[in-house]
Amino acid sequence: MKNKQVKIIIILGLLTGLVSGCYYDNVEFLYPNQNSCDTTNVTYNGKIAPLLQTNCNGCHSQSSASGNVVLEGYSNVKAQVTNGKLYGSISYAQGVSPMPKNGTKLSDCDISNVKRWIDAGAPEN
Numbered sequence: 099m100k101n102k103q104v105k106i107i108i109i110l111g112l113l114t115g116l117v118s119g120c121y122y123d124n125v126e127f128l129y130p131n132q133n134s135c136d137t138t139n140v141t142y143n144g145k146i147a148p149l150l151q152t153n154c155n156g157c158h159s160q161s162s163a164s165g166n167v168v169l170e171g172y173s174n175v176k177a178q179v180t181n182g183k184l185y186g187s188i189s190y191a192q193g194v195s196p197m198p199k200n201g202t203k204l205s206d207c208d209i210s211n212v213k214r215w216i217d218a219g220a221p222e223n
Contacts, residue, residue, distance in 0.1 A: 135207035140215045141223045142172060149208055150175065153198055165195070172222045179220045188212060 140146070150158075150169045157164040160171075167183070168174040178184040186194035188204050196203070204212075215221075 135210055137207075137210050137214045140211045140218070142175075142215065142221065143223065145211050146175070146215050147172075149204075149211070153201075153204060153208075157199070164199075176220055176222075179216055185212060185216055 154169045156162070158167045158169040160168055167178065169178065169184075175184065183194055185191070187197040188209055190196040190203065198204075
């Protein structure tokens, strides 16, 4: 009888250790800001120009001005900011041709960075 009780206590102890030792790590809980978007310190030279170079200048450069839109150089970009077409096209606003044409829409983070820069007056920095 005593031997049986000892076996039950050992089995219960092992099961308790096994159950309490297993848990599920939730990445979003452990690393909540892993996929966050950094919209601080958005500058033309630091974020906007490289974004345009990567996603827009293939069709909108000095040598290839699709739709007569050039997004190479600050003054050209500023003109598209002023007329509302830069943000309108990347945010797929109604009445503006969505860009990139036949491509994947820019990420929400990239669009937020452009919006932040525009809202700050689109400085040449």
